[in-house]
Amino acid sequence: MGGTLTCGKAGLTTNDAVFIDEARKNGTRFIHQPYALYSDENHETWRRLYARMLPRWRQFGNPHFLQGIDSLCLDPRRVPRLADVNRFLNPLTGFQAKAVAGYVPAFVFFDCLRNREFPTTITIRSPKNLDYLPEPDIFHDIAGHVPMHTDRAFAETLVRFGECAHTAAELVSGMRDRAARAERLSSIIRAMARFFWFTIEFGLMRSSDGVRAYGSGLLSSYGELEHSVTSPAVQRYPLQLEWAINQAFEIDHYQPLLFVVDSFDHLFSMADKLEKWMREGKLDHVAPGEPLVNEQDIESFLEAAN
Ligand SMILES: [Fe+2]
Numbered sequence: 001m002g003g004t005l006t007c008g009k010a011g012l013t014t015n016d017a018v019f020i021d022e023a024r025k026n027g028t029r030f031i032h033q034p035y036a037l038y039s040d041e042n043h044e045t046w047r048r049l050y051a052r053m054l055p056r057w058r059q060f061g062n063p064h065f066l067q068g069i070d071s072l073c074l075d076p077r078r079v080p081r082l083a084d085v086n087r088f089l090n091p092l093t094g095f096q097a098k099a100v101a102g103y104v105p106a107f108v109f110f111d112c113l114r115n116r117e118f119p120t121t122i123t124i125r126s127p128k129n130l131d132y133l134p135e136p137d138i139f140h141d142i143a144g145h146v147p148m149h150t151d152r153a154f155a156e157t158l159v160r161f162g163e164c165a166h167t168a169a170e171l172v173s174g175m176r177d178r179a180a181r182a183e184r185l186s187s188i189i190r191a192m193a194r195f196f197w198f199t200i201e202f203g204l205m206r207s208s209d210g211v212r213a214y215g216s217g218l219l220s221s222y223g224e225l226e227h228s229v230t231s232p233a234v235q236r237y238p239l240q241l242e243w244a245i246n247q248a249f250e251i252d253h254y255q256p257l258l259f260v261v262d263s264f265d266h267l268f269s270m271a272d273k274l275e276k277w278m279r280e281g282k283l284d285h286v287a288p289g290e291p292l293v294n295e296q297d298i299e300s301f302l303e304a305a306n
Pocket of ligand 1: 216217
């Protein structure tokens with residue numbers, strides 16, 4: 001497959017894609033999806049991931065997600081084209097998947113959400129790592145995240161959350177002292193990252209059949225999806241904002257603590273409260289610990305503040 005580019009080996013496999021290496025080397029953040037470069041092995045990986053998740057989604061995915069999977073008309077056998085996904089997604093909520101070459105600094109990422117764009121990884125995991133990958137891939141992003149973006153209340157929550165980043169930039173723009181600005185931002189970004197983690201990535205929602213997953217980290221994990229809903233080893237509590245923003249998390253094992261929302265209107269009200277609390281200074285000194293906020297994330301907010 002492929003062979004249309006001069007840059008050599010085809011294939012868009014995580015950590016082994018010449019096209020992505022080149023984009024990063026050139027400092028290109030937003031890219032197109034060079035669809036012809038996907039190898040047969042890449043498509044086969046998508047097919048295997050999709051086929052084994054489907055029965056688990058039906059069992060443990062929340063109804064809005066299942067509806068989203070239907071609405072997007074994903075091909076179970078081939079890596080999706082982002083243009084096709086967007087053709088179904090955009091008329092529903094205005095959202096679109098936008099291809100990126102990798103890591104996107106925090107402010108840029110949140111700002112994309114505010115503009116109804118979802119930074120989307122286009123590489124796919126190697127068949128050797130079918131079960132777990134620390135970084136996102138197209139299966140996590142398109143099969144895990146994007147079906148949720150077809151739901152209006154969920155989409156509005158993402159936009160509201162994205163607006164929080166602008167509030168943060170605005171709050172520090174009047175501060176003279178650079179160190180004080182960075183310290184305040186570091187706490188606010190930590191709070192936002194925790195909120196995102198415990199809701200968008202690992203959220204559970206009450207449903208008539210018990211709790212069901214809406215978090216993309218759960219919906220793209222073969223093992224953890226069932227574990228999150230059924231295992232007695234998981235603590236499940238109603239989402240409390242003060243707890244979530246002060247709760248550290250680790251990414252490399254199944255989550256021992258998950259938060260449950262009643263509905264996406266409930267989740268929206270939490271994103272709304274997050275923004276109000278930010279203005280009141282309640283996010284300026286959240287508990288230390290994971291996730292660590294890097295210099296680039298802070299810098300991205302400072303740039304926006306200027
Ligand atoms: Fe994610």
